[in-house]
Amino acid sequence: MPVAAPDATRPSVLHLDLDAFFAAVEQRDKPSLRGKPVVVGGTGWRGVVATASYEARAYGIGSAMPTMEARRRCHNAAFLAGRFAAYRTVSQQVMALAHELSPLVEQVSLDEAYVDLTPTHPGLDVAEVSRVAEEFRARVRAVTGLTVSVGAGPSKLVAKIASDLRKPDALVVVPPAEQHALLGPLPVRRLPGVGAVTGERLTRVGIRTVADLAAADEAELVRMVGRAHGTGLLAYARAVDPRPVVPERDAKSVSAEETFAVDLTDRRELAERARRMVDRVAVRLAAGGVSGRTVTVKLRRYDFTTLNRSRTLAQPTAAPREIAAAALALLEGIDVADGVRLLGVGVSGLTEYTQQDLLAELDEPAAGDADPAPGAEPEQTAGQQAEVGGVLPLGSAVPYGPPAPPRSAWSPGQDVAHDEHGPGWVQGSGVGRVTVRFEGPHTPAGRIHTFADDDPALHPAPPPRW
Template identity: 35%
Template sequence: MHPRILLADCDSYFVRCAMLADPEGAGKSDLVIVGGSASTRGVVTSASYGARKFGVHAGMPMGAAIRLCPKAVVVPVPGEMVSRKHHEVRAVLDEFSPVVEAASVDEFYLDMTGTEMLYHDEPLEATARRIQQAVMDRTGISISIGGATGRTLAKMAASVNKPFGVHIVPPGGEAEFMSRFELSDIPGVGPALAESLRRRGAIMVRDLVPIDLPTLVSWLGDSRAEWLYRLARGEDAGRVTTRRPQKSVSHERTFAQDVADPEELETRLMMLAVDTGASLRAEGLRARTVTVRVRYSDFTDKSAARTAPDPIESDRAIFTIARELLRGLLARRGGGVRLLGVGVSKLVGDEEEDLVLFDDTPGGPETERDRTLAQAADRLRGRFGKGALIPARIVKRSPKDGTRGRGGSQE
């Protein structure tokens, strides 16, 4: 029995969510750009297919995007709608497969292996089209679907007929399918690796096939060489799990103007600690390591981390550790800060730990009261909005800089 894996990829997801959130504005335009403000250092999160024809793409400065497409409707990321539609799409997919994995907010893997009798031996493409139509009818979200015997091939197949397309790689046709792509099209082959291979004469996947494994190992090292060697021949062992272990949670902000005042930076650090703590608790996790990242005005990045003997989850504990790390970074180098970030890693679930006595946390151990207060704050913000409960330090200073944020591991 061959594995049957589908990748459901939401088409221009953030744009579609923006259209659904604002049907009288963004919903009536073919030219929509989602992202930060052009008056600050905002960047494009996503662009409609119409705007993409003008050269607009994710990651470019919003100011440049507007110059390319001046008639576009520019809207911020509709966070509430993005979250709601993610769960709605997932609920539909769960009805078609016993194993569904959310790879990101807008990508879902389905393991259809062994469901042939359930669907009366209909072709996998026919099943995929029924899934596609069900998601559209019940959520308003367009998806493209790729199918193959492995995860990576399914992901690449989903990109072939976007938007609202289906492409299935038949068992035995994997190598032929891969031969059409450039190496840089493979998920996991970044610009540096692609350039390294290009210098050796390998641009297309088919250029790699004649190269033996020992030679590839001498170029790339053992693990990466074997992975690429097999994938170039259509051998993809990637499978679907109901939940992939989360490695980190982080939030960061790029400021409209460089910030040099240490007190102001600590206030903004507190905002990030609150966001990071909320994301951590939403996943039912605690963290052992806190990391602070600073990018200076000359684009130099510096970071510092601290690993504690016991995991934490409260905003207070995250902030107090992060503040000590930030002070250490600023003591080694002053000057304007362009970006500030807080991350947590070495995550564990609530069920894996008893009450933490974090004796060496700056400001004292994390207590049950800290956790109770943090969880109560989460409930209030969930019911009344993010601004329903804000730390007093943030309210007093209330910086208005038009910052833009980026969630870390959930992206």
């Protein structure tokens, strides 16, 4: 089907965004976690948050935050390694429902997509779009047990901003005549392409809202941020976005970069900035369910000359340790003595990840990380606070402690089954023990049992069926 720009006279573009997706799946499948703070991602010493439930977000926890910082903010949260197979299954169910709305579905990540209703719903008005979107939201809830926020507007830009306005579990439809009123009062940082550096530059010249940007002089804006970036931002601020909804969208790369306020020459500081970017890239790879073979370092010198150095790995990876090792080796080969104003790290050559638990890779230490101090005693997990084979009563105040050692056979949140007790999930492990809570999506909150971690009656299991 030919792909054209959306009809700017109708709110025909939907943006679908599953609410706190990874954490919501965990709360759905684990009744004891419903209504409680849940953090999904790397659980090790250098872990990175992939998704936080809304209860955890109330503590200021967000995506790409170091897990140890998240633990400091909410030590009673459940920190889970994630179950990629479960997330993939739910994503496929939701995208199948989206394809029933229209053949024009552009999937952005596991939990996010655009839909252009034009081919299947001619003559759309606000009432019709609202009806279609509400029926879709109800079907998602019935099929998956999850909530999805939907924004609708005349463009991808407006639809995406609308879907985020009243999350979670909301529908916002923006008629074409109201899009300027919607965008105008918003902070300029809400526009795509306005990051911390660009936002600071705009603020310094008095451009704080989208309306301020829409009224800005184009020539001045181009001088500040460059022609392509400046003209693009001005178009967005004026609600001009002709980008079509492209079905079967495939990302070509995942990257992160930073422009420094002062040129950097210290290799150690540049290496640390690169490691942080690797963490962000790893989170995005996890969210997209992909890994990549080629690692690229982008560096812009003091004189604005730009260098790109790449290394292709033997196998695709999403592991922060492997990406960081390649990136740091590339960085080591570049002369930085005169100053670096921009640094970026990217992964390309993407392919669908094949291992069941992609998020476990976020626990791997980055190159150069030291282990905890010799002789340091880790805090106890829930599994270490109960007798082997013991049972804790429902409602017990059992904290979710620090992670199991990286080489543990059991990861927090993992689906398991016991020959006697049935299906459950790993709540904690360490010092030769593993604690399991036996419950499922349609059971009451379950009881806890602790076993030796090599108990022959305990087995890994597939995700439970909703």
